[in-house]
Amino acid sequence: MxxxxxxxxxxxxxxxxxxxxxxxxxxxxxxxxxxxxxxxxxxxxxxxxxxxxxxxxxxxxxxxxxxxxxxxxxxxxxxxxxxxxxxxxxxxxxxxxxxxxxxxxxxxxxxxxxxxxxxxxxxxxxxxxxxxxAAVLAALRLEALRERSWSEGVTVVYAGETHTQAFMLFRETVLGLYEHHADLPREALLSDLKEVRLNWLPDEQVRASGGHGCICGDFPPEAEGFRPTWAFGPKREILAGAARLAASCGDARxxxxxxxxxxxxxxxxxxxxx
CATH class of the missing domain: 3.30.420.40 (ATPase, nucleotide binding domain)
Known part of the structure; x- marks a missing residue:
């Protein structure tokens, strides 16, 4: 760069x-x-x-x-x-x-x-x-992720030290998002990600569990549920086996x-x- x-x-x-x-x-x-x-x-x-x-x-x-x-x-x-x-x-x-x-x-x-x-x-x-x-832009540095987003929707998860953020991208555009705290258990995170991709997760439910909330919408059918998932950030190992663990530079910090x-x-x- x-x-x-x-x-x-x-x-x-x-x-x-x-x-x-x-x-x-x-x-x-x-x-x-x-x-x-x-x-x-x-x-x-x-x-x-x-x-x-x-x-x-x-x-x-x-x-x-x-x-x-x-x-x-x-x-x-x-x-x-x-x-x-x-x-x-x-x-x-x-x-x-x-x-x-x-x-x-x-x-x-x-x-x-x-x-x-x-x-x-x-x-x-x-x-x-x-x-x-900024996390989405870091993810978009990966050519494979950018290209995949033009054929179907992708999910980008940034697992930080204090918060976990997830973004639903289609054609390099953010269509929805989800925010919670980093201490959310793995199974609860995976369940929320599944529901938010399908536009089933109420914003109020995320806040009731201690998170910030989520934004869904009328996701286009071409996005096909945003199934391909990339996980970035210092705590990305929480999604091992459920996402591609990725890094867009040499140091997650x-x-x-x-x-x-x-x-x-x-x-x-x-x-x-x-």
Whole structure:
């Protein structure tokens, strides 16, 4: 993957932030990267600053950011889950399910908006997306998955440290999604995935079991139930035997960082062809 200027890439996963510095004329395997603990916006800013200090003060010309947000107070979590599914419905409408369109300089109604604005103040241009769309973009780096999505629907599961997200894709477009916590037992996860693919799983049922929710729809018959399944992320082994265990880069902790860079590349190609 080629970049034309330094890009700081941040994946904020609740308490752990993965950070990568994409550099021109440097092999992507040699791009500096690390992880640090951060439970709020100020800690992310401090960690990013310390990381860049160690890189001989290289100044990024663009920041890419993804995440779901930080922990909410217990009494606000149910409200937050409902709001998150409302945000997702609007995001799928806005982007028409095209993952690369999710990279935006504003995220109205998203928990990352405050951090996005703070990063703009410190570094200049910032493009941000939910971590789910970054995971989809990471999956779409795999040519076999992209090609399969044009002949039938596929399911992409990102099994992260704190959350599990699943996306139903057809022709490289997100048509539905599912979100739960990473401690959901395997059999319950497999049951939910089966039902959400068939448009049988109520959003309220997912929230009642402690998850965030799901979004289904009138899936086209050509998608054929989204049966081919790829599992990504640091906890993808939970789907061993039920999905293709895949990795779109050499380290699962940074897959979503590379996903955002792939999305940026897709946008550049589309703008050149327009």
């Amino acid at each position: 080629d970049v034309f200027f330094p890009i700081l890439v941040l994946d904020v996963d609740v308490d752990i932030t993965s950070v990568l510095l994409a550099l021109p004329a440097v092999d992507e395997r040699d791009w500096p990267r690390t992880e640090f603990t951060a439970s709020n916006e100020e800690a992310v800013l401090a960690g990013a600053s310390a990381f860049l200090e160690a890189q001989q003060r290289v100044k990024p010309e663009l920041v890419l950011l993804c995440g779901m947000g930080f922990h909410r107070e217990p009494e606000r979590r149910a409200e937050g889950r409902t709001a998150r599914m409302d945000w997702w419905r609007e995001e799928l409408r806005r982007t028409e399910g095209k993952p690369e369109r999710s990279l935006n300089d504003v995220l109205p109604g998203h928990q990352l908006q405050v951090l996005l604005e703070l990063l703009k103040e410190g570094y200049g241009p910032v493009l941000a997306a939910d971590s789910g769309m 940074f897959e979503r960082c590379f996903g955002m860079l792939y999305g940026l590349e897709l946008r550049r190609i589309q703008e050149a062809e327009a």
